Amino acid sequence: MLETVTATRFAVPLREGGSLPGLVEADDLGMYVVKFRGAGQGLKVLVAEVLVGEIARALDIPVPRLAVVDLPRDIARYEADEEVQDLLTASVGTNLGLDYLPGSFGYDGSRPATAEQAAPIVWLDAYTANIDRTWANPNLLVWGGRPWVIDHGAALYFHHSWARRAPDAERFSAQPFDASDHVLGDLIGDLTSTHETLAAVLTDEVLTGIVDLVPDAWLETGEHLPSPQSVRQAYVAHLTARRDHPAAWLPGGHP
Ligand SMILES: Nc1ncnc2c1ncn2[C@@H]1O[C@H](COP(=O)(O)OP(=O)(O)O)[C@@H](O)[C@H]1O
Ligand SMILES: [Mg+2]
Structure with missing residues (x-):
């Protein structure tokens, strides 16, 4: 099994791509880029992220550490942005987190x-x-100084x-x-x-x-x-x- 951490704070949405990932702080004090189960593309996208990410790791291709991020209901409740609140509410439970690479x-x-x-x-x-x-x-x-692979949901x-x-x-x-x-x-x-x-x-x-x-x-x-x-x-x-x-x-x- 992947390591499981619990989200303590939703920091900021990363609005670049299609899957609405967000930056989340967890109870291990780590920051994670989270792919949300409620993002509308379904759980299979999370499965593909795990399988391809861990295949990359087995091949010694640099890839952020993966973890299961458990999202408690109260994090959704205190979010001011309505769109983000909907996403978080739909994502209570297990989500996929990637170790955040600061300065990348x-x-x-x-x-x-x-x-x-x-x-x-x-x-x-x-x-x-x-x-x-x-x-x-x-x-x-x-x-x-090295390329790291991300985003394998497709x-x-x-x-x-x-x-x-x-x-x-x-x-x-x-x-x-x-x-x-x-x-x-x-x-x-x-x-x-x-x-x-x-x-x-x-x-x-x-x-x-x-x-x-x-x-x-x-x-x-x-x-x-x-x-x-x-x-x-x-x-x-x-x-x-x-x-x-x-x-x-x-x-x-x-x-
Ligand atoms: N582990 C990470 N560390 C730092 N930034 C990240 C990380 N993962 C994703 N990002 C940033 O978030 C953006 C969106 O993530 P990505 O996985 O490509 O999702 P999508 O394209 O489906 O929205 C990336 O282009 C990158 O800028
Ligand atoms: Mg992308």
């Missing part, structure tokens, strides 16, 4: 990533089908179809990825050896351990997936299938 700035190419930093990030995005790292929306922060979009049809890991493993407008796309060369190295890190055990980090309460069950455990198994099946079949999605192709 959005990647703009002024401090370009190296080829060694870029290759694993592009691989991560191709592997998890994350289309949300373009120049329009880099979702990279520069901190300590990845692993296959899970949005689970309410309508049975999970299909094979279909995901064959889904192509277009790296042509990736913010780091110009910095990478052939990714074949990157793939061999990183795929070997993501063993079945590692992937199962990452999927196990997601709180049960965020795993939506339904006709095709009757229990949280079956949802976990579906994620592991998708991630292992795509790992083992890079031909369709590895940028530049796979020999």
